[in-house]
Amino acid sequence: MAREVAARRHAIDQWYMVLLTAGGRPVQTIERWKSGLWRVYLFDDSGRRDHCIDLRPRPDGTLLVTRRHRFWYTAEHREFDDSAAQEMTTVSAEGEVTVKSRPAGSRGWSSIRRDNVLVEDSPIPAPDFGDWLPFTRLLTEQGHECAATLTLHDAPAPPPRPSHPNGVQTLFTPGAQVAAEGVGASVIDVRPAGTLYMPSGRLIVADPTSASTTEPLVAAVPPGDYPVSVSILRSLRYPEMGYVAAARLTITDEPVKAWEPALCPDDDPTLLASDESIGFGVDAGMGCFVDAVAQLDEMDEDRYLDALGSDFAAEVTVAATGANMVVFRTGLGDGGYPKWLGRTEDGRIACFVADMQLIPADA
Structure with missing residues (x-):
């Protein structure tokens, strides 16, 4: 969507998404959800999303990471393949951290608990529209070196979508x-x-x-x-x-x-x-x-x-x-x-x- 539309959606607490690319390939998506919630996806070198990060606002105007879900793919794995090795870290409202891991090919999770919050010491500032640099810190965890500035481009307009109810021809056709x-x-x-x-x-x-x-x-x-x-x-x-x-x-x-x-x-x-x-x-x-x-x-x-x-x-x-x-x-x-x-x-x-x-x- 055009950045003007996304900016208006940001102002009224509506969903939108930003895609960050490097060298023509995706490296990160940033999704703004209602109530100040955010979701960030990171991509691997094959263009598969291998890391999902959820963040929620804190009273001091920063964002706290509340969930991380990581996948370790092999060449044969598709995106979000459940047979890939995985790790999920969640942070409760009280600050309790739960880490669950799943070896490749396993159907079950193993869990451990620990008291320290992994991201408390470096919270992310809640960004104004267009200020995506705070999220690029998450990319450095995958070895990326980020520039000091970002260039925004409008996404191509999506094709027109049907403006009618689902299945309008059959909704009120008895026996269909x-x-x-x-x-x-x-x-x-x-x-x-x-x-x-x-x-x-x-x-x-x-x-x-x-x-x-x-x-x-x-x-x-x-x-x-x-x-x-x-x-x-x-x-x-x-x-x-x-x-x-x-x-x-x-x-x-x-x-x-x-x-x-x-x-x-x-x-x-x-x-x-x-x-x-x-x-x-x-x-x-x-x-x-x-x-x-x-x-x-x-x-x-x-x-x-x-x-x-x-x-x-x-x-x-x-x-x-x-x-x-x-x-x-x-x-x-x-x-x-x-x-x-x-x-x-x-x-x-x-x-x-x-x-x-x-x-x-x-x-």
């Missing part, structure tokens, strides 16, 4: 058979999930336990009553098992001609990495559709679970206004799930979809 992530061979069963009353036409897509603090989507629809349906994956091997693959709020039955992310006011799709999408977070194994003026009362997780019972989706009345929300289970449980809107040929909104990403794109 798919290979589902974490479920296996499955058949799709589409079920009605209720009717959502939308007095304002402004939709909130969220975990129901956090919907009262979630901004509505920017795209609005005419006020009215709109049907909700859920796509259920039924395992062919265990047909009694079912998982919600997607939920759809239908505005019109006209065909969808184009898909785009369903954005909240603060969403910025230009900050997305190539494998990311605009989504909503789930901590209670449930999602919901609800109108922005529903004036959500304080309802706990148990109430939503009681409303669902053994079903995949249910309508829940919002006591303060008499409005309703449609609650649905989310895939395999908690996580982050993309939300999309589909438009008709003339640009009107046809539907909103919450996608649990259980089936491959264009399945």
